[in-house]
Amino acid sequence: MAGLPAIDAPRGAYRERAIVPARTALLNVDMQNGEFNAQILARARMPGTPEAPKRAFYERIDSVVIPNQARLQEAARTAGIEVIFTVLESLTQDGRDRSLDHKISGLNFPKGCWEAKVIEAVGPRGDEIVIPKTASGIFNATNIEYVLRNLGVEFLVIYGVVTDQCVESAIRDAADRGFLVTQIEDCCAAETPENHIASIESMNGHYCRTRSTDAMIAEIERLLKQRLS
Amino acid sequence: MAGLPAIDAPRGAYRERAIVPARTALLNVDMQNGEFNAQILARARMPGTPEAPKRAFYERIDSVVIPNQARLQEAARTAGIEVIFTVLESLTQDGRDRSLDHKISGLNFPKGCWEAKVIEAVGPRGDEIVIPKTASGIFNATNIEYVLRNLGVEFLVIYGVVTDQCVESAIRDAADRGFLVTQIEDCCAAETPENHIASIESMNGHYCRTRSTDAMIAEIERLLKQRLS
Amino acid sequence: MAGLPAIDAPRGAYRERAIVPARTALLNVDMQNGEFNAQILARARMPGTPEAPKRAFYERIDSVVIPNQARLQEAARTAGIEVIFTVLESLTQDGRDRSLDHKISGLNFPKGCWEAKVIEAVGPRGDEIVIPKTASGIFNATNIEYVLRNLGVEFLVIYGVVTDQCVESAIRDAADRGFLVTQIEDCCAAETPENHIASIESMNGHYCRTRSTDAMIAEIERLLKQRLS
Amino acid sequence: MAGLPAIDAPRGAYRERAIVPARTALLNVDMQNGEFNAQILARARMPGTPEAPKRAFYERIDSVVIPNQARLQEAARTAGIEVIFTVLESLTQDGRDRSLDHKISGLNFPKGCWEAKVIEAVGPRGDEIVIPKTASGIFNATNIEYVLRNLGVEFLVIYGVVTDQCVESAIRDAADRGFLVTQIEDCCAAETPENHIASIESMNGHYCRTRSTDAMIAEIERLLKQRLS
Numbered sequence: 001m002a003g004l005p006a007i008d009a010p011r012g013a014y015r016e017r018a019i020v021p022a023r024t025a026l027l028n029v030d031m032q033n034g035e036f037n038a039q040i041l042a043r044a045r046m047p048g049t050p051e052a053p054k055r056a057f058y059e060r061i062d063s064v065v066i067p068n069q070a071r072l073q074e075a076a077r078t079a080g081i082e083v084i085f086t087v088l089e090s091l092t093q094d095g096r097d098r099s100l101d102h103k104i105s106g107l108n109f110p111k112g113c114w115e116a117k118v119i120e121a122v123g124p125r126g127d128e129i130v131i132p133k134t135a136s137g138i139f140n141a142t143n144i145e146y147v148l149r150n151l152g153v154e155f156l157v158i159y160g161v162v163t164d165q166c167v168e169s170a171i172r173d174a175a176d177r178g179f180l181v182t183q184i185e186d187c188c189a190a191e192t193p194e195n196h197i198a199s200i201e202s203m204n205g206h207y208c209r210t211r212s213t214d215a216m217i218a219e220i221e222r223l224l225k226q227r228l229s
Numbered sequence: 230m231a232g233l234p235a236i237d238a239p240r241g242a243y244r245e246r247a248i249v250p251a252r253t254a255l256l257n258v259d260m261q262n263g264e265f266n267a268q269i270l271a272r273a274r275m276p277g278t279p280e281a282p283k284r285a286f287y288e289r290i291d292s293v294v295i296p297n298q299a300r301l302q303e304a305a306r307t308a309g310i311e312v313i314f315t316v317l318e319s320l321t322q323d324g325r326d327r328s329l330d331h332k333i334s335g336l337n338f339p340k341g342c343w344e345a346k347v348i349e350a351v352g353p354r355g356d357e358i359v360i361p362k363t364a365s366g367i368f369n370a371t372n373i374e375y376v377l378r379n380l381g382v383e384f385l386v387i388y389g390v391v392t393d394q395c396v397e398s399a400i401r402d403a404a405d406r407g408f409l410v411t412q413i414e415d416c417c418a419a420e421t422p423e424n425h426i427a428s429i430e431s432m433n434g435h436y437c438r439t440r441s442t443d444a445m446i447a448e449i450e451r452l453l454k455q456r457l458s
Numbered sequence: 459m460a461g462l463p464a465i466d467a468p469r470g471a472y473r474e475r476a477i478v479p480a481r482t483a484l485l486n487v488d489m490q491n492g493e494f495n496a497q498i499l500a501r502a503r504m505p506g507t508p509e510a511p512k513r514a515f516y517e518r519i520d521s522v523v524i525p526n527q528a529r530l531q532e533a534a535r536t537a538g539i540e541v542i543f544t545v546l547e548s549l550t551q552d553g554r555d556r557s558l559d560h561k562i563s564g565l566n567f568p569k570g571c572w573e574a575k576v577i578e579a580v581g582p583r584g585d586e587i588v589i590p591k592t593a594s595g596i597f598n599a600t601n602i603e604y605v606l607r608n609l610g611v612e613f614l615v616i617y618g619v620v621t622d623q624c625v626e627s628a629i630r631d632a633a634d635r636g637f638l639v640t641q642i643e644d645c646c647a648a649e650t651p652e653n654h655i656a657s658i659e660s661m662n663g664h665y666c667r668t669r670s671t672d673a674m675i676a677e678i679e680r681l682l683k684q685r686l687s
Numbered sequence: 688m689a690g691l692p693a694i695d696a697p698r699g700a701y702r703e704r705a706i707v708p709a710r711t712a713l714l715n716v717d718m719q720n721g722e723f724n725a726q727i728l729a730r731a732r733m734p735g736t737p738e739a740p741k742r743a744f745y746e747r748i749d750s751v752v753i754p755n756q757a758r759l760q761e762a763a764r765t766a767g768i769e770v771i772f773t774v775l776e777s778l779t780q781d782g783r784d785r786s787l788d789h790k791i792s793g794l795n796f797p798k799g800c801w802e803a804k805v806i807e808a809v810g811p812r813g814d815e816i817v818i819p820k821t822a823s824g825i826f827n828a829t830n831i832e833y834v835l836r837n838l839g840v841e842f843l844v845i846y847g848v849v850t851d852q853c854v855e856s857a858i859r860d861a862a863d864r865g866f867l868v869t870q871i872e873d874c875c876a877a878e879t880p881e882n883h884i885a886s887i888e889s890m891n892g893h894y895c896r897t898r899s900t901d902a903m904i905a906e907i908e909r910l911l912k913q914r915l916s
Binding site: 007008012014015099100101103104105106135136137139140141164165168169172173175176177178180195198199202206207 | 465466470472473557558559561562563564593594595597598599622623626627630631633634635636637638653656657660664665
């Protein structure tokens, strides 16, 4: 651990430190069929549809977020880093186990439905973990802290949709609970670019450090090379 | 609510009150194939097997616990009472997400395996909830408190195996968290009759009230009749 | 409860409903001497001090936030509504019990110090509850959910400083955990007006309803009058 | 860490391993004036008083438990091991914040009262942590898990009163949450010797390892000597 900044080093330097792969997990948030699929994208490209006003959001998921997540997760797997997924999914068909907030919002993904599955291009491989949730913040709605402790995880790399809601809640709660969080800016998207940027800026340096996909992959590959040499 | 004892009435009278069915859930603990099945029972009946010393335990599950649970759950369903199940089951095949304690104990029921399924005779019907866990106490290892709050549950009827471990931990933690708990004595079993009785007595009047299956079914049927009349 | 919207009524109508005073608590966040006092304000008014760039923030606390909180809390007490306070305060002098995040940020209010006391003008009266915390989100860092359940609270009215950090985390986590949250816009302040407005807008209609102090007091007085008539 | 048993070594060997002092805390449970004091002991020694039937319990606290706790804690402090206390104590005078269970049981130690203070002979020294609670299990009723994570604690040495209630709940919940627990048998007492022994036996080898005060002090002194040599 030579060269690590002290915990209370100036300007949050300790929060900016590199991950330790064996104690790191990626957390992919809400990248599920019900939030994005080919039909939604097609409708968003058609003027006058309900999805049309959010076209930029869906285009970003399609052309930026999904390819970046796929690349990042592949690099993580090569380095032996855990990849964890969360999706909106009830324990029941009728959704009576959902949070009050999701009942109010009319959100229900019945257990086992296609809409609750992680998008194939970025989905779990092999024995990776998927944790269903029924509220915005995964730390409030699930036992993820317990699972992360069991896995020995101390560093969390968080990304997905939408930046200023489920992703931001995960970052805030993870930081409070003692995890060192990295947010991957270009693996996230929000319904408007303004919301995306405002959330990224309010998290960076307060609740997490912020990295691009390229920078994070470079960090993982550098650490892997160090370990192997 | 006329006639209810005050919260601080003498001798814990408030804890002895009848349930309110619409705000009640049954919690069936660890009644899964890996804990009991026809082969285990057959081996326990064969002198000299590793299971033979626990024959009384398995006979009680077979002839007392399973029939009682089936009757109780049927009465509950008729009255519209939620029936919830928990089982030992990992989120992974290799069990790396298990509690340290279950790693030490060498306990792993890989996700999806037959041994992690609830015993058919007492298993979930229709849209009932099953919550997997990887430690003794369900409140420590899962998000059950969150789920119960979402369901509007205030009364928990708890039973299963084994009396002095996973069942007792569930009762202790539920009581601390504000649920009014009823333990069903003859829907539980422990590895020895002494352990079973000691645990039942230490819970009764401290962390819960204790009822027989017959008494609980009578209470449910009486309340159902009241509501319908 | 006649006239209440259904839980899944359109446009989150159920979230916009009025509180039920007997099941409501106000939650005052981080309004402590260490965050604001006469000296800080005096320095902020002096050009060239470290506090000068945040003068608008401190002026708002002085002239808007404190008077509004005092009025709101007085109305709440008259109606028998619980008023709860949280402050940044360690359990120790050296702060070793703080969250990793507050160690990184160099934040430590030793147990019992003046800086950890609620500002006198808005502080606890009589037997009101103060909950110390050592991270941003009170639901992550304390047992407040347990306390609120014990108090029978279902509605939370949240306000304080700073809008986009500790206040916002409290709102997000409260909503996920089933509380119906009202944010009081003009009882909050952030380091910049932009951060304040962005946070208020991102919460409103998603994690809470938003009200002015005047509107909330009017609601409380109307409900009190109904009850007394 | 050479010589450590594997996590899944036979017969729970990993649970029997020695502590690592820098990652260990002692947890002293409910040793407060309201549970034991000179007057209670005097009354217990007087035939016919309500306390008389529990005389053996109070004599054990006086002559065994308190001296052992004092010795153990002194050894721990010398080795730099954290000593943490929990007591029954409300956040309010009227106890409205207590758990439902303690309301039912009529238990209320108002905030700040003498009865809620740790018994002087075993009480906190210097900057040690005291965590108030209002239910049986400290993990259910407080933020102790959060505090322990912040302190870097992985090993918990648990003892106090009463063996089969608050102490046992702490052990069960600590084990489930990934702490390696040691119970100190002769730093505990229950209302009857039978309850004490039954609880000790049901914990040992399942949720914790069990040690005498002498053995634990010897282990601490041996580890200290190793470190210093």
